[in-house]
Amino acid sequence: MKISIIGTGLIGGSMALKLKQKNLTSKIIGIDKNEEHLKEAYSLGIIDHYSSLEEGVKNADLIILAIPVDAARKLLPDILNLIGRQQTVMDVGSTKNGIVSAIRKHPNRLRYVATHPMWGTENSGPKAAHKDAFTGKAAVICNQEESAPDAVALIQKIYAALEMNLLYMNSKDHDIHTAYISHISHITSYALANTVLEKEKEEDTIFQLASSGFSSTVRLAKSHPEMWVPIFRQNKENVLDVLNEHISQLRKFKSALEKENYDFLEALILNANKIRDILK
Amino acid sequence: MKISIIGTGLIGGSMALKLKQKNLTSKIIGIDKNEEHLKEAYSLGIIDHYSSLEEGVKNADLIILAIPVDAARKLLPDILNLIGRQQTVMDVGSTKNGIVSAIRKHPNRLRYVATHPMWGTENSGPKAAHKDAFTGKAAVICNQEESAPDAVALIQKIYAALEMNLLYMNSKDHDIHTAYISHISHITSYALANTVLEKEKEEDTIFQLASSGFSSTVRLAKSHPEMWVPIFRQNKENVLDVLNEHISQLRKFKSALEKENYDFLEALILNANKIRDILK
Structure with a gap:
């Protein structure tokens, strides 16, 4: 099976490494607007080739969309325009209702499976990828009845290879639950970092006194806005x-x-x- | 050197294990109102004997006070009443200004050293103790000029054996900094847990979806009120x-x-x- 991964960062890269180790793929094609990332992913052995979007999409059995949620939502219709009935597309974004609604009436809707692996770190880029990232964690498939059974079966096989535990729910419920369990933690952590940075002007003191409790509560505040602003935007009502x-x-x-x-x-x-x- | 540890829980127990390993003590006496903890600490090899408060205090070169901050503040004058000029007392509480003020005029003030090792977990009791808990972390000595030089030297030796990095500051500054860096993290984490428990009625969903990000942000919410209510009470103004x-x-x-x-x-x-x- 040939797999194209759009977005060769933390999530896409970690998936590529594991799927190669499990021999699920003969070839991974990397697609990324960020040329640095492409080169890094190639030199780290995460991808075997890199190519343009159109060529990469046309030549793959499975296309994994692993870019920020607003970009994914914008790009998915173009990808569905390019593919045939034997191909499958999945995304891995932290919000699901917007992207699912955007392509609900697309003629190739059946070839897309909406998913969300519940793992991430405060780091990003191919260098942060590691193959056992997902093991034992939960992954969600949303609105599976809107996807073709063979497409869902393929994605189940992918998540089994990633050693994740699959859950099924509709995209609306997903976005409510992730607001509670993931998105609010990030806001809390950002606000805590800003509180300490505002009140504690002695950076040396923060560094010297920071206990493991503080570090663990504030860890998520290191997460980048490129990923998180789009998540908060797409899940605005629930997050508020x-x-x-x-x-x-x-x-x-x-x-x-x-x-x-x-x-x-x-x-x-x-x-x-x-x-x-x-x-x- | 004979050491009495008042409070054989997470902090007192972890100190005992390390100080024994480093051969700094020939004998550790445990003192605890909680008999279960005393028996557990004894059977885990954390303490060598256990005794009453008065006897334990009288027979030790060093007395380590490792109980919640309000109890420590109340008990410290009684301990200072019991000791002689060759004995030293240290506490390990997360707030320092209240306890230091309470004994400022005590005739044995010089024999007391106010300290705070910046380590803890959400767990408590002797079973949670482990000997390498403190390695590489920061510890604070407050108002060292109010303690006898030989008492400070002994406590420096203790923290060197615990492999902690010592910092010095006055008790007022300490309480301001810890409000920023430690106490607020706990309130954030408690409030986050209460938010999720209030909004997410499906406990199974929390359990299944909880990502490592959520778990790390909410970890401190497992910390017990016996320890934390007194800390918030004693540091009320800064925490607010x-x-x-x-x-x-x-x-x-x-x-x-x-x-x-x-x-x-x-x-x-x-x-x-x-x-x-x-x-x-």
């Missing part, structure tokens, strides 16, 4: 909904402290501790 | 100050999304990305 709730939860802590109501503070913390049972 | 800033930073994200001002959103994220240079 959760963000409002989050601000109101923080206000409860503020009120407990201001009123010196330490029983309430304890109750808030005990409630938060329930996350221990859920996350194990 | 940073919490207000944090809420105002989150409101900027809310405003950027509501107004669909994606340039502003990008600027907020780019600013947060600066934490990358500081934390490496």
